[in-house]
Amino acid sequence: MSDWTNVGNECDIPEEGTYPVNLGDQPVCLYKLDGQIYATHDICTHGAANLSEGFVIEGQIECPFHQGLFDIKTGKATAAPCTIDLKTYAVKMEEGGVIWIKEA
Numbered sequence: 001m002s003d004w005t006n007v008g009n010e011c012d013i014p015e016e017g018t019y020p021v022n023l024g025d026q027p028v029c030l031y032k033l034d035g036q037i038y039a040t041h042d043i044c045t046h047g048a049a050n051l052s053e054g055f056v057i058e059g060q061i062e063c064p065f066h067q068g069l070f071d072i073k074t075g076k077a078t079a080a081p082c083t084i085d086l087k088t089y090a091v092k093m094e095e096g097g098v099i100w101i102k103e104a
Contacts (some may be wrong), residue, residue: 003102010037010097018061020052023101027052030099031072033059037091038072045077045084062099072077 007021007030018031020042022086027042029052042052049065056062060069060078068082075086089101 004092004100005100005102007039007099010093010099013037013099016056018052018054018056020050021101023089023103028101029061030091030101031056031061033072037093037099039089039091040070040072040075041087044068044070044082045086046082051086 005023011036013019013030013032015032017032021028021030028039029042043048044051044063046068047065049063051061051063054062054064059072061072062069066081069079070082070086071078077083077085077086089103092100
């Protein structure tokens, strides 16, 4: 798993919640939707807000500063004022719930 980084365990992430981690010096936010883990850059592309402090609403993360929305699975900006998509990361889980991510 040379390009993959261990960032925690699936049990650390609440269903429809957020969990901040780092991939090197990059802040990343992990999410759990219907038991699946997803990862995006943790900083809103509109303002300097940590999305891990936002709210998960119907598969989207709402920025805590200006209420812009991003699709968690794709990183696509879905509501103003956000217009620039989020970077996403590849995620895989090992038996026992160990989470690995890498740049997609």
